[in-house]
Amino acid sequence: MGTKREPTARQMRLAVELRRLREAADLSAREAAALLGVNSVQISQIESGVSGVSEKRLRRLAAHYSCADSGLIDALVAMATDRTRGWWEEYRGHLPTPFLDLAELEHHATFLREAQFLYIPGPLQTEDYARAVYGYRVPELPHEELELRVQHRMRRKMTLEGAVPKPYVAVVHEAALRIMVSDRAASRAQLSRVLQLSEADHITVRVIPFGVEHFAGAASAMTYAGGTVPRLDTVVRDGPHGAAFIDSEAQLGAFRTLFLKVEAASLDPGRSRDFIHRLAKEL
Numbered sequence: 001m002g003t004k005r006e007p008t009a010r011q012m013r014l015a016v017e018l019r020r021l022r023e024a025a026d027l028s029a030r031e032a033a034a035l036l037g038v039n040s041v042q043i044s045q046i047e048s049g050v051s052g053v054s055e056k057r058l059r060r061l062a063a064h065y066s067c068a069d070s071g072l073i074d075a076l077v078a079m080a081t082d083r084t085r086g087w088w089e090e091y092r093g094h095l096p097t098p099f100l101d102l103a104e105l106e107h108h109a110t111f112l113r114e115a116q117f118l119y120i121p122g123p124l125q126t127e128d129y130a131r132a133v134y135g136y137r138v139p140e141l142p143h144e145e146l147e148l149r150v151q152h153r154m155r156r157k158m159t160l161e162g163a164v165p166k167p168y169v170a171v172v173h174e175a176a177l178r179i180m181v182s183d184r185a186a187s188r189a190q191l192s193r194v195l196q197l198s199e200a201d202h203i204t205v206r207v208i209p210f211g212v213e214h215f216a217g218a219a220s221a222m223t224y225a226g227g228t229v230p231r232l233d234t235v236v237r238d239g240p241h242g243a244a245f246i247d248s249e250a251q252l253g254a255f256r257t258l259f260l261k262v263e264a265a266s267l268d269p270g271r272s273r274d275f276i277h278r279l280a281k282e283l
Helices: 009-024 029-036 040-047 055-064 070-081 087-091 097-108 127-135 143-155 174-178 184-198 249-264 269-282
Strands: 112-116 168-173 203-208 222-225 234-239 242-246
Touching: 009 040, 009 055, 009 070, 009 097, 029 040, 029 055, 055 070, 087 097, 087 143, 097 143, 097 222, 097 234, 097 242, 112 249, 127 143, 127 184, 168 174, 168 249, 174 203, 174 269, 184 203, 184 269, 203 269, 222 249, 234 249, 242 249
Parallel strands: 112 168, 168 203
Antiparallel strands: 112 222, 222 234, 234 242
16 A cells, blocks of 8 residues: 555544554554564554555454454445545645545544534634634734635535535534624624524534523533544544544543533524524624
8 A cells, every 4th residue: 555644634543543453452563563464664654644554454453453343344444445535635735734634524424513612613604704713813814825714614514515414413602603703794694694504404503592500611612523433433622723633432432421511501403593593683
């Protein structure tokens, strides 16, 4: 298989899962290499994401690691043999890599859940809203890159509006709905867009009002992307230095619980639509 200089987040996830399987089998890289009849450098390259792995070799590794989870193995094979060059590849070398990794993650996700407290979730944003968010950056982005980021965000809508849309649940705090990142007209258009999308069968939007009691989860913003099997789920959280992709089993379990707590604090979808409609009328 070919060597890759800059593995994507998806390729790194495959590499990490193969290392976890080896470690669960209590085998060293040298021992795993001996079982395949290769040298340990090849195992290290596979487990660092710089070298791919064939289906035949991956299934041999899984057998040597005594992995009996056929669903997980099939999912890893699909990751290893996927040759998709998605639309996001057009932006490679022009936008930061996490932008591409997020688009690829959303493309392959089986479902998406999102909790946001200060901003409208990305897949629900209008062009004017996204431009205002990116335009507030310090130092300011060059005009060309700002427009590329807006364009990229708009193309991410294919996840919700494409031929095979993903089930999507967004929990949005009232603060995000009220903060006017641009002017009043843009804010009104943004709320109208959220209402329009919330009518789709596969999209659920829920609102947490300011007045809800016993809610201390305002630091729980996340994007939760479902994998082919639960073990391959991923959480994405924005930080001061970019997006962090979280995939350890213990952390995934914690974020599943956290999302359920956040969701439980929100209004049901019907009342949430009424709530957003009232806010839009106030503008």
